[in-house]
Amino acid sequence: MEKEKIIVNFHFREKLNKVPGGKHHNYCYQCSACVASCPAARFAKKFNPRVILLKALLGMEEDLTGKDSVIWLCTNCYSCYERCPQDVRPIEVIIALKNICVEKGTAPDNLTKLSENIGKTGVSVAVTSAVNRIRQELGLPELKKIPVDELKEII
Numbered sequence: 001m002e003k004e005k006i007i008v009n010f011h012f013r014e015k016l017n018k019v020p021g022g023k024h025h026n027y028c029y030q031c032s033a034c035v036a037s038c039p040a041a042r043f044a045k046k047f048n049p050r051v052i053l054l055k056a057l058l059g060m061e062e063d064l065t066g067k068d069s070v071i072w073l074c075t076n077c078y079s080c081y082e083r084c085p086q087d088v089r090p091i092e093v094i095i096a097l098k099n100i101c102v103e104k105g106t107a108p109d110n111l112t113k114l115s116e117n118i119g120k121t122g123v124s125v126a127v128t129s130a131v132n133r134i135r136q137e138l139g140l141p142e143l144k145k146i147p148v149d150e151l152k153e154i155i
């Protein structure tokens, strides 16, 4: 039986190398230490940081940055960052992949909406008069006004 050929997409790997946090994917030696401490891997069978790194090494662009990519199940807990003996910083590679998704327009719609809200108002969810009223009832201080212009400049 003829074996299936795997062609590494170096073009995508080069692209990933240029995104902050992405270039450490080159150092992964597939030991799985990151998987052992990953809460997302424990609760979602289809999520596995080692497999994400393997796909990055193979340059599997569509799998990693297409619509419905599994990378969005990562909880950003940084356990893998602490565990990895190779200093791959899997979470940072995943964030780099997420940034590529945003550029391509394949990030989940709800997250795109949240980040657009932050860009416009400084908060992910609008602070309505009802929110302020409930805060007052709970004895919480008024929310500080966000310097939106400064924020826009930073973004």
Ligand code: SF4
Residues within 6 Å of the ligand: 027, 028, 029, 030, 031, 032, 033, 034, 035, 049, 050, 053, 083, 084, 085, 086, 087, 088, 089, 090
């Ligand atoms: S990212 Fe690090 S811990 Fe995970 S498989 Fe690769 S070398 Fe091992």
Ligand code: SF4
Residues within 6 Å of the ligand: 034, 037, 038, 039, 040, 041, 049, 073, 074, 075, 076, 077, 078, 079, 080, 081, 090, 091, 094
């Ligand atoms: S940051 Fe993401 S990939 Fe890393 S251990 Fe946490 S959930 Fe898993």
